[in-house]
Amino acid sequence: MAVGRAGWARSQPCALALAAALAVCAFYYLGGGGETFSTATRRLRATPASPARRGRALHLLVLFTKAERGPSLRDKARAALRSLLRHGRLGRGDALRLHLVTDRNSRDIAEGLLRDELGRAAFPHQVITHDVNELTEKLFPIVEAMQKHFSAGTGTYYSDSIFFLSVAMHRIMPPEITQIIQVDLDLKYKANIRDLFEEFDSFKEGAVIGIAREMQPVYRHTFWQYRRENPKTRVGEPPPDGLPGFNSGVLLLNLEAMRRSKLYNQLLEPAMVQKLTEKYRFKGHLGDQDFFTMVGMEHPELFHVLDCTWNRQLCTWWKDHGYSDVFDQYFRCDGEVKIYHGNCNTPIPED
Incomplete structure (x- = not known):
């Protein structure tokens, strides 16, 4: 499933024009039991694992809001879910726990789908399901200071606190949830979702978030002033030796590690955000993508870098907007694609 944060808008300004129609906010909690995380929680369907079999709870989070404004959003969500189910193979005793963060109007659409x-x-x-307004109220005091640095402006799509949910997820989720994956809706799965959860096992000591590199020179552009003042910097340079920034269409959040990390929590403080x-x-x-990118320039040890095949972004907007000479250095991705990301509303290849 894909986190409907309108991931196609993550990597390029062109997507900002889609904001009103594609605003997505979904948070899914899948699992056994009867846990509730907010007063708005509603159970849609449950097929709990047998108590005799102890497996892994696979927590997957998706944002799905304002769906009534953009019918195409439903099509993207349906395609993402179908591909996830087609390739999903869980281990004995495993259960998928799907968290849906939504608003009143979008909830009915999501439930039907x-x-x-x-x-x-x-x-x-x-x-x-979780009510987006309740989560926003919890998030706002934590992320208010950073919104002015990583949002397009008051009243715009990414100015909403909910688009910083991943940044403070460890303070919102109950402590029994130790790991969660947040995904955009404009994804198509070509591999078993359980394999992505196994990436948590590869986190090095001190890493708290798994995330793939940005595959366009968007941060080469955004850091232009710093790069001009520091001509030998790796900031904004392409891989494998540069620091191209991150794309948050697929996020592995080790909530337990985020809670324990003194460094990460210090970086959430307004004074530290201002300093960086x-x-x-x-x-x-x-939104959150900018925060993770900036922090990654200063503290790369906080991140487990996912292979590009786990978030194979397809948008080529920056190729036609001033960076054609270096574009392919960022866009190249070798290997068999596990997840396609149709950001910038880019069509995803058919099977």
Whole structure:
């Protein structure tokens, strides 16, 4: 499933024009039991694992809001869910716990879609919905200071606190949830979702978040002033030796590690955000992605870098907007694609 944060808008300004129609906010909690995380929680469907079999709870989070404004959003969500179910193979005792963060109007749309598709699931699953306004109230005091640095402006799509949910997820989720994956809706799965959860096992000591590199020169552009003042910097340079920044279409959040990390929690403080934005001359508009990118320039040890095949971004906007000479250095991705990301509303290849 894909986190409907309108991931196609993550990597390029062109997507900002889609904001009003594609605003997405979904948070899914799947699992057994009867846990509730907010007063708005509603159980849609549950096929809990047998108590005799102890497996892994696979927490997957998706944002799905304002869906009534953009019918195409439903099509993207349906395609993402179908591909996830088609390739999903869970281990004995595993259960998918799907968290849906949504608003009142979008909830009915989501419930209908999930009822239609989850009947095909060959594994235990549970869906719990959460009211986006309740989560926003919890998030706002934590992320208010950083919004002015990583949002396009008051009243715009990424200015909403909910688009910083991943940044403070460890303070919102109950402590029994130790790991969660947040995904955009404009994804197509070509591999088993359980394999992505196994990436948590490869985190090095001190790493708290798994994330793939940005595959366009968007941060070469955003850090232009810092790069001009520091001509030998790796900031904004392409891989494998440069620091191209991150794309948050697929996020592995080790909530337990995030809670324990003194460094990560210090970086959430307004004074630290201000200090880093001033150092890097940074002003972004892509929400959590900008925060993770800036922090990654200063503290790369906090991140487990996913292979590009787990978030194969397809948008080529920057190729036609001033960076054709270096574009392919960022866009190249070798290997068999596991997840396609149709950001910038880019069509995803058919099977």
